[in-house]
Amino acid sequence: MKKSFLYLSFILIIVSSCNKSDDNDNQNGNPNIPRAVFDTGGLINTNLPQYNQLRFAGNFIVLDEGNYGINGIVVFFSGGNNYSAFELTDPNHMISSCAKLDVENAIASCACDDGNSYELSNGLPLEGTTGQFPLTRYFVEVRGNIIRVFNN
Secondary structure (H helix, E strand, C coil): CHHHHHHHHHHHHHHHHCCCCCCCCCECCECCCCCCCEECCCCEECCCCCCHHHHCCCCEEEECCCCCCCCCEEEEEEECCEEEEEECECCCCCCCHHHECEEECCEEECCCCCCCEEECCCCCECCCCCCCCCCCEEEEEEECCEEEEEEC
């Protein structure tokens, strides 16, 4: 009985001291991007004029106000029912003023000296971009005309 108690206590100590990955500290293993928890809920409704461009393939919207991501998010429509949402912070820089991404012609670019750029259709870096990380992707859920972007 005493051995069983000691054995059980030993197992409990080991199990409780194990630490799961630090996913709450950073996003997808990227040490540059802290985890942002947000939910757009029903904000993005393609029936509304400010979001109706998301009905046409190749278009995007930027949400840089409010509490969405770190420097905002971009939502890109590839066609069909395929939407992607990404963080507007360069994943290959520490957070700084130049690491905020600007979006033009479905390309997100930073203002830092290296001029990193990323394709919105897949989040991958364009040729010449330094660093190992693609854009930080967020979850997207589509229900009718409502596009929900979230990261819990």
